[in-house]
Amino acid sequence: MSENLTHTAVTDDCVRLALHSPSICEPFKLALRDHLEIARLGGVTRWGDRHSTDLLARYREAWPPGHDDALAPKLAFVLGWLCHRAADRQMKPVFRRTDPDCPCKPTDCSVYHDVFVFHEVYRSGSEEPYSPRMLAAPPAPELEEEFRILMQRALLGMHTFVPEEGKPASGDVDVWLGRLLELRQRFYVDTARYAEAAANPDPDKVRRFLDEPNFYDPDDAIIRVARSIQRGRADEGIGLDDALREAGAASQYAQAVGKAYGYIRAASEFFMGRLDRETLQEDLDIGKPGG
Numbered sequence: 001m002s003e004n005l006t007h008t009a010v011t012d013d014c015v016r017l018a019l020h021s022p023s024i025c026e027p028f029k030l031a032l033r034d035h036l037e038i039a040r041l042g043g044v045t046r047w048g049d050r051h052s053t054d055l056l057a058r059y060r061e062a063w064p065p066g067h068d069d070a071l072a073p074k075l076a077f078v079l080g081w082l083c084h085r086a087a088d089r090q091m092k093p094v095f096r097r098t099d100p101d102c103p104c105k106p107t108d109c110s111v112y113h114d115v116f117v118f119h120e121v122y123r124s125g126s127e128e129p130y131s132p133r134m135l136a137a138p139p140a141p142e143l144e145e146e147f148r149i150l151m152q153r154a155l156l157g158m159h160t161f162v163p164e165e166g167k168p169a170s171g172d173v174d175v176w177l178g179r180l181l182e183l184r185q186r187f188y189v190d191t192a193r194y195a196e197a198a199a200n201p202d203p204d205k206v207r208r209f210l211d212e213p214n215f216y217d218p219d220d221a222i223i224r225v226a227r228s229i230q231r232g233r234a235d236e237g238i239g240l241d242d243a244l245r246e247a248g249a250a251s252q253y254a255q256a257v258g259k260a261y262g263y264i265r266a267a268s269e270f271f272m273g274r275l276d277r278e279t280l281q282e283d284l285d286i287g288k289p290g291g
Contacts, residue, residue, distance in 0.1 A: 003044075003087070003091070003106060003110050003113070003114065004044050004114065005113075005114040005115075005117045005118050005122070006087060006110075006113050006114050006117050006253075007043045007044050007083070007084050007087050008040050008043055008129070009117045009121040009122070009253075010043070010083050010086065010087040010256045010257055010260050011039055011040055011042075011043030011080050011083040011084070011087075011260070012036075012040070013121070013223075013226040013230075013257045013260075014083045014086075014257055014260035014261050014264060015032045015036060015039060016226050016230060017222075017225065017226060017229075017240065017257070017261050018032055018079075018261065018264050018265075019032060019033060020225075020229055020240060021240055021261075021265075023265055023268070024264060024265060024268045025268045025271055025272050027063055027064070027072075027075065027271060028075070028079060028264065028267070028268050028271065030072060031072045031073070031075040031076040031079065032076055032079060034072060034076075035072055035073045035076035035077075036076070037129070038073045038077050038080070039077065039080035039083075040080060040129065041077060041080060042076070042077040042078060042079065042081040042082075042083070042084065043080040043081070043083045043084050043087075044084065045080070045084060046084070049085055049284070049286055051078075051081075052078055052081055052082060052085075052267075052284065053277060053280060053281055053284070053286065055078050056078060056267055056270060056280075057270075057277065059074060059078070059271075060270070060271050060273075063075075063271075078267075079264055082260065082263040082264060082267060082284065083260040083263070083264070085263065085284070085285075086256055086257075086259035086260035086262075086263050087256045087260065089259065089285060089290050090252060090255050090256035090259055091110075091113065091252065091256060092290075093290065094109065094213050094215075094252055095107050095109045095110055097213075098208055098209055098213055099208075099209065104190070104193070108193075108205055108209065109205075109208075109209040111193050111194055111197050112197055112201070112205055112206065112209040112210055113209065113215060114194065115135065115194060115197045115198045115201070116210055116216060117216075117253075118134065118135055118198070119198075120216060120218070121230075127230075135195055135198040135199075136195060213252055214251045214252060215251060215252045215253055216251050216252070216253040216254075217250060217251040217253075217254065220243075220246070220247070220250040220251050220253075220254040221242060221243035221246045221247070221250070222243040222244060222246065222247045222250065222254045222257055222258055223251070223253070223254050223257070224243070225240055225243045226257065244258055244261060244262075247259075262283070263283070263284055266279075266280055266283035266284060267280065267284070
């Protein structure tokens with residue numbers, strides 16, 4: 001769950017802005033509109049900076065979808081990946097600055113951000129993709145462990161013993177087992193910490209992790225635009241361009257959404273041939289310190 005809610009919220013809000021914006025190309029809008037769940041999956045996946053530029057170039061050459069029915073979902077995943085990177089670059093320094101000595105993983109700061117977003121953006125689970133029961137008291141430990149075992153089995157089922165085509169079979173199973181053990185999902189998040197933060201927030205942690213770093217301000221223009229789109233209302237007279245210009249001096253969450261939109265817009269310009277690869281990587285902060 002680590003940062004799952006905040007990453008997903010940044011992705012969802014960026015998608016709202018992208019679909020609302022005349023500056024985002026139609027292929028991106030199609031991918032995000034039809035494959036939001038895949039974009040959300042990209043929004044909680046790491047290492048996007050290693051592959052996003054190459055994949056955007058590949059999908060640009062292959063567009064429009066023809067025989068490859070997975071092209072639009074793949075594009076949606078990469079766009080979600082860009083949102084994940086934006087959220088990380090904005091929030092990771094906050095974790096390091098406000099909660100440097102936390103012995104737990106994720107940090108308490110991360111937990112309080114996620115719980116806040118659950119209540120504020122997803123209205124305590126009444127908005128998809130979450131449930132009102134999500135941050136309730138966790139189930140009995142044995143039931144939670146059973147769920148984790150079942151999830152591990154499901155992930156295992158996604159692998160294969162079949163050697164890659166064209167490679168010798170000798171030793172393939174042993175290599176497969178090694179890779180499986182190396183890459184298997186580790187469950188280190190204590191869900192009880194989220195339930196406790198939701199039910200009994202510590203006033204000192206609220207001050208340190210939410211108030212003092214100005215994590216989320218509902219009056220920020222970009223947040224107001226996102227919430228108004230989410231609620232199905234007009235944008236209340238707030239221009240998107242104005243809201244984006246103001247985002248750089250707004251709350252941490254607003255800056256993350258603005259950064260994510262900026263990445264999507266740069267990728268859109270590249271996808272339409274109006275931006276070269278080197279400028280795209282610069283605009284995506286590839287290779288830059290931070291985050």
